[in-house]
Amino acid sequence: MLQPFKSYATNRSHNNQPKQAPILEAQVTLCQQQVIESVRKEYLSFSIDISVLAGGFWWEGSNGSRRGLGRLRVTPIDLSAGKLDRYVRALSPSYLRVGGSEADKIHYFDSDIQSPDTLILTKKIWDDLHHFIKRNQLKFSFTFKYGLFKRSEHGQWQGTEIDRLLQYSKQQGYNIDVCELGNELNAYWAFHGLTSQPGPKKLAQDYGRFSKLVKHYLPDAKIAGPGSAFWPKLGETITPFSNITQKFLQNITTELDIIDWHFYPSQSSRSPIRTRAASQTSMLAPKSLESFATYSNKLKAWRDLYQPNAEIWTGETGSAQCGGQPRISDRYASCFWWADQLGRGAALGQKIMVRQSLIGGDYGMIDRLSLKPRPDFWLSWLWVKLMGQDVFQVHSSQDKVRAYCHRHPDHDGMTLMLINTAECRCKMETKNFAEPFETYTVTARSLSSKKIRINGEKPHFKKGKVSLEDFPQLPATPYLPALSISFWRVHSAAG
Numbered sequence: 001m002l003q004p005f006k007s008y009a010t011n012r013s014h015n016n017q018p019k020q021a022p023i024l025e026a027q028v029t030l031c032q033q034q035v036i037e038s039v040r041k042e043y044l045s046f047s048i049d050i051s052v053l054a055g056g057f058w059w060e061g062s063n064g065s066r067r068g069l070g071r072l073r074v075t076p077i078d079l080s081a082g083k084l085d086r087y088v089r090a091l092s093p094s095y096l097r098v099g100g101s102e103a104d105k106i107h108y109f110d111s112d113i114q115s116p117d118t119l120i121l122t123k124k125i126w127d128d129l130h131h132f133i134k135r136n137q138l139k140f141s142f143t144f145k146y147g148l149f150k151r152s153e154h155g156q157w158q159g160t161e162i163d164r165l166l167q168y169s170k171q172q173g174y175n176i177d178v179c180e181l182g183n184e185l186n187a188y189w190a191f192h193g194l195t196s197q198p199g200p201k202k203l204a205q206d207y208g209r210f211s212k213l214v215k216h217y218l219p220d221a222k223i224a225g226p227g228s229a230f231w232p233k234l235g236e237t238i239t240p241f242s243n244i245t246q247k248f249l250q251n252i253t254t255e256l257d258i259i260d261w262h263f264y265p266s267q268s269s270r271s272p273i274r275t276r277a278a279s280q281t282s283m284l285a286p287k288s289l290e291s292f293a294t295y296s297n298k299l300k301a302w303r304d305l306y307q308p309n310a311e312i313w314t315g316e317t318g319s320a321q322c323g324g325q326p327r328i329s330d331r332y333a334s335c336f337w338w339a340d341q342l343g344r345g346a347a348l349g350q351k352i353m354v355r356q357s358l359i360g361g362d363y364g365m366i367d368r369l370s371l372k373p374r375p376d377f378w379l380s381w382l383w384v385k386l387m388g389q390d391v392f393q394v395h396s397s398q399d400k401v402r403a404y405c406h407r408h409p410d411h412d413g414m415t416l417m418l419i420n421t422a423e424c425r426c427k428m429e430t431k432n433f434a435e436p437f438e439t440y441t442v443t444a445r446s447l448s449s450k451k452i453r454i455n456g457e458k459p460h461f462k463k464g465k466v467s468l469e470d471f472p473q474l475p476a477t478p479y480l481p482a483l484s485i486s487f488w489r490v491h492s493a494a495g
Contacts, residue, residue, distance in 0.1 A: 023424035026398035028416065030405065030432035033493050037391040039346045042093045042139060044383055045354045047316060049100035050143070052077050052360035052368065053129065056102045056119045059323025059361045060368065065270045068101040068191040070323060074368075076125060077359065079132040083371045084359065086464055088136045091377075091384055095178070096133060097315065097354045099143030099227075101191055103183040106145060108165045123168070130174045139177045141224070141315075141354070144210070146182030149192045155202030159213050166217040178222045180315070181210040184229040184262055186242045190273075200247035211254040222257035227315050229262040230295045232288070233275040245299075249306040256307050260315030261299055265291055265337055268329070268362070270322040278325035280447045283333045284421040284483075286399040289340045296348045311351040317341065318356040324363025332444035332452055334363070335379045339419050339485050342383055343404030346391045355380070375444070375452045378459050379485065382440060385468055386415045386487045401426055401480065413491040420480040428478045436488040440471060443484050 051058045051069070055076035062070035088094070106119045109126075133140050144162050148154055169176065182188075189197040198206075203226065211223050228236060228245045236243040249259065265288055266278040282288045299312055319329040319337055328334065338355075345353050355376075359366040365377040390407035392414065402419035416433065420426050444452045451458055455471040462470070480486055 024398060024400065024420075024422050024426035025429070026396055026401040026426050027429045027431060028397075028401070028403040028418065028433075029395045029430075030493055031393040031395055033392070033432075035390040035407070036393045037347060037349050039389050039391065040351045041389055042095050043346065043351070043353055043389070044091065044342065044380055045095035045097065045141075045352055046091070046358035046365065047097040047099060047354055047356050048077065048358055049102075049356070049360055050098055050106060050121070051100055051102045051119070052357070053098055054102075054106060054119055054121050054125055056106075057117075059270065062270060062323065065272060065322050068187070068322075070270070077368070079128050081371060084366070085132075085136055086461060087366055087373060087377065088138065088358070090381055090466065092137060094138055095141050095352060095354065096138045096358070097141040097143070097178075098129070099141075099180065099183050099316065101183060103143040104145050104147050104191070108145070108161050109168075121165075126165075126168075126174075127172070130169075130172070140175065141178035141180065142176050143180045143183050143227070146185065146198075146206070148198070148206070149188075149196040151195050151197070151199075154198045155205045157206035157209055159210060162210075163213060166214065170217045176218055176221055178224050178258065179210075179214045179218070180224040180227055180260065181207055183227060185226050186228040186236050186244045189238070189242060197242060198244070200244040201251045203244065204248050204252035207248075207252055208254045223254065224258035224260045224313065224315065225252075225256055227260050227262060231267075231273065231275050232265060232291045235295065235298075237273070246302050246306075249302050252306075256310045258313050259299060259303050259307055259310045260313040261295070262316040263292060263295060263314060264318055264321040265289070265341070266320045266325070268320040268322045268325040271320075278320035278328055280328060280333045283319065283328065283337050283447075286421070289337060289344070289402070292341050292344055293348060296345065296350065300349060312349060313352040313354065314345055314350050315352075315354050316356045317353065318361075318363035320363065323361040326362050327448060329362040330364075330367070330374050330450070331447065332375045332449045333447040335375050335442065335452070335485060336419060336421055336483075338376050339379055339383070339417065340402050342387075343402065343417055343419075346387075346406065347393070347404060374450070378452055378454065379442060381459075381466070382442065382454070382487060383417075385409070386440065386489065387417065388415070398426065401428075408489060413489060414493070416488045416490065418480055418486045418488065420482065420484050420486070422482060424482050426480040428480055432493055434490045434492050436476065436490050438473065438489040439476065439486060440468070441474075441481065441484055441486040443481050447483065
């Protein structure tokens with residue numbers, strides 16, 4: 001049994017506080033040296049909501065919601081900002097997903113409808129989006145318009161508007177790597193009214209037509225679906241009315257490349273349905289963090305039964321539905337659920353994790369107005385730099401210390417991520433791990449802090465660049481600071 005860091009003084013913690021008697025003790029064990037899962041190199045991906053892209057109804061400043069949307073209209077995002085390019089490249093390689101609630105209301109290029117609520121994806125916005133994708137070497141996932149709000153029309157989808165968009169995209173040489181039909185189709189009742197909810201069998205028929213249309217223009221594109229939303233405690237909400245995912249997968253005759261789903265561990269105060277209200281407590285509670293695994297395992301079982309060749313992607317996730325919770329989703333408190341879900345998702349076989357959002361809303365990793373990175377951005381950056389594609393099984397003896405292990409991205413050893421959700425230090429013991437030779441610890445003054453520190457230093461870009469070498473290595477210690485996230489790098493498992 002390895003006692004880490006015995007040769008180093010332990011009279012001070014990572015945040016340079018005097019030694020205190022540890023309240024918690026935890027042992028983290030490497031269960032086996034074989035890889036249990038492998039994620040895509042673009043595992044940590046992100047979205048720009050179509051409302052932010054095209055200038056729809058969005059969340060900042062909204063006190064409530066209306067049919068799944070914020071109450072304030074925003075201007076279309078400027079994708080030419082150099083800072084935005086810099087942040088995106090720091091998280092690469094990644095998929096960019098464009099979707100969201102208004103994906104089914106938007107009009108492509110123009111509209112005959114004259115209304116204050118009309119949202120149009122103009123050719124200029126579409127062109128600017130693809131230029132942004134190309135120069136930042138992103139892969140692209142797009143949610144196409146389903147748009148059938150009358151139940152009598154379901155099963156008869158024709159996709160005339162989509163045909164026009166695809167034809168233009170092919171002419172311009174634009175690529176769409178992943179194509180999805182409709183946003184959260186199991187929640188249409190909430191967005192568009194009870195009579196708009198599609199049934200699984202007719203939706204499966206429409207998806208077949210959609211797949212043929214996409215393949216006509218983009219034969220190499222992957223088809224993803226159904227993008228169902230799952231709520232903590234409720235799942236797909238109203239049984240059996242909106243529980244369409246299993247029957248959809250059972251009835252679709254088209255082979256899906258990707259089964260994707262949406263999950264938020266809590267809801268913001270804007271949400272009309274709150275099965276778990278967003279709070280500092282819910283962001284750290286072990287019980288809250290377990291909800292993701294419940295539905296992930298359910299999706300995996302359905303995949304194995306009906307679409308065994310499909311990958312499973314978490315196609316949209318954020319700290320709290322309806323734009324995130326102000327003063328929680330944009331603060332240090334949000335780093336804990338995000339770190340845990342990244343680790344848990346990889347261990348459960350999710351190939352891609354799409355964060356809602358890159359920019360926009362209180363849950364945005366980048367502040368839409370100031371273009372400043374938030375705590376979750378820096379946590380994501382550390383993940384990309386330190387956690388590679390191969391996943392190992394580990395076990396923690398303490399439920400307040402979450403542990404995940406990946407091979408390092410350069411294949412030189414492993415990285416162990418340790419999440420201490422307790423309000424006290426924890427004395428660590430590791431089993432079957434070699435001694436760490438490099439550590440990075442994320443801390444903050446409080447859970448409500450806007451700024452975080454990595455090894456005691458505030459992260460920022462220097463002349464447009466940031467690297468791990470910017471953060472000095474501290475004297476090694478077996479203690480995890482209270483409310484901290486640590487990355488321990490080891491050469492290999494212990495012999």
